[in-house]
Amino acid sequence: MSAGEAWGPRRWAQNGAVRLAFDEFMPELGGEPLLIVTGLGAGRHWLPDGFCEQLAEHGFAVARYDQRDGGESTHLPPIAVRNPIAALLTRRGEAYTAEDVADDATAVLDELGWSSAHLLGVSLGGAVAQRIALRHPGRVRSLISVDAVPGDVTGLRTLRYIRLGTLAKFARVKFPDTREGAVDAGVAVAKLLSSPNREFDEAAVRAGLELNPDSGIHDQEAQSRQIGAQWSGPAISEITQPTLVVHGEDDPLIKTSAAHVIASRIAGARLLLLPETGHDLPAHVWQPLSAAIRELADTNA
Template sequence: MKSEVSPPVWSRAWSPTQWASNGEVRLAYDRLPPDDGEPLLLVTGLGVARHWWPTGLAQALAAQGFTLARYDQRDAGESTHLPPTASTGPITALLRRRGDTYTAEDMTDDAIAVLDALGWDSAHLFGQSLGGAVAQRIALRHPRRIRTLTSVSAVPGDNAGLATLRHIRLRTLAQLARMGRSRTLEGHIEVGVALARLLHSPAHPFDEPAIRAMLADTPDPGVRDARSQSRQIGAQWNGPAIGRITAPTLVLHGLDDPLVKPSAGRTVAARIPGARFVPLPGVGHDLPEPVWEDVAHHVRQLADG
């Protein structure tokens, strides 16, 4: 008799999937107990599912007194994927002056729909990569709903086209563009491992078994649909400049980020009034386990300040 296999510990830590709605877009989210801390929303990066967030990082934040929720942005994970468009890839979409399907404002409103579904009047934001840029825009468009902002490995949220490209390492971007896609479970696991390896922190071990386990347990890990990624990255921001952000802001950036140059983080911090820039030596375009406690401590300091 075949024995049942329990889901990974990191997967069992989160609540069952719940749903929020922004118009016709359904947004999948879950939360990490306990529920008696200060609300903190994790904003996910380009194309990937919410499961890419390290549960250990979330637990380190919870230990600092936060209640966490994470969600799949539109066109990612279990959330609504929009109909196919003409965009051929993220690089082309980045350089275009118009989005194919929706705006960056629509993406900020998705986050607010999740806060509403959670019953949170306001929350701390923690966004990484594209999620960091989206978090900046949320703080601009919905300032009364945001307690603090933590932007990680992100470009300025009001940049577009060539202004964004100046902060991107083109060699890595080209590697990402050449990365294969697959329609099989085994294939998307291999592509996901290759993506994680490309972006990982060079000064820290690469935990391939953990990455494989996460990918195998994720409904849509976000490594198969270049057109969805194109719609996300091509969504145009028409709002104010990030210099008008009023939320207390922390900017974290790995000094060895292979995709987004540290100049991006320094620029974000320089342009947001009162923002604090914290460089992360040896860290790439991820947040490896050795920095989880320090990151959580910095977010706690920001909230207390």
């Protein structure tokens, strides 16, 4: 069975006017529910299938969804701020709030028939996952935040955790709005976010993107709406679920200090730094990370 065939059919959840695309990895296997929250601009196909397979082998029923303004989910109308850096600096949240985004996850959980799930968020998805744990604590069994900033930090305060040079390069990724352009943009972004201490396998990355090109990687207008969503809820120090904070030691976008701060502010949180890893999840971390997630889940059994 190919990786693509391992995923069940695309399904839909609804949160008000927003429709959210999601699917499940080999749903016939069963296991403990685990929901994956994707990053800025990225669709649900961005997370490696091999990692999802490792999670399934460790006893998890894995589902993933496209955040609003990403992948196949609803894209909102344009707003005045159409650049993610400007949206970050001006704290403009014209399209929707971070609370709305957190509620999207519970709509997916409802459609899956899951009363609760382990929650794995990557990059922006990590911040979103923290907010879901705060806003809907009863729906979250454990929290895994990967390569994220603290979920209660917005606007200018976010800058202390971001490598602005990389963010500027990310914002300059411009390719034609075509299938080929989406693939080329995806390769460029993947290379930009990878560890400088490991060889970048462009052929493998390109082959994966050819199967599922993602135009959201260079859709700056959609990204500006996502990053501009403002959180006005509790501080992350109020998170009570078992928490694993994960970060690539070579992350070129988010400083590792972000992970240390998150772990220090959530009671009992564990910190896992991944060697030779950038702002991504390369193959050499799949097994140890999935094992750490299994261990975390067992603490709440």
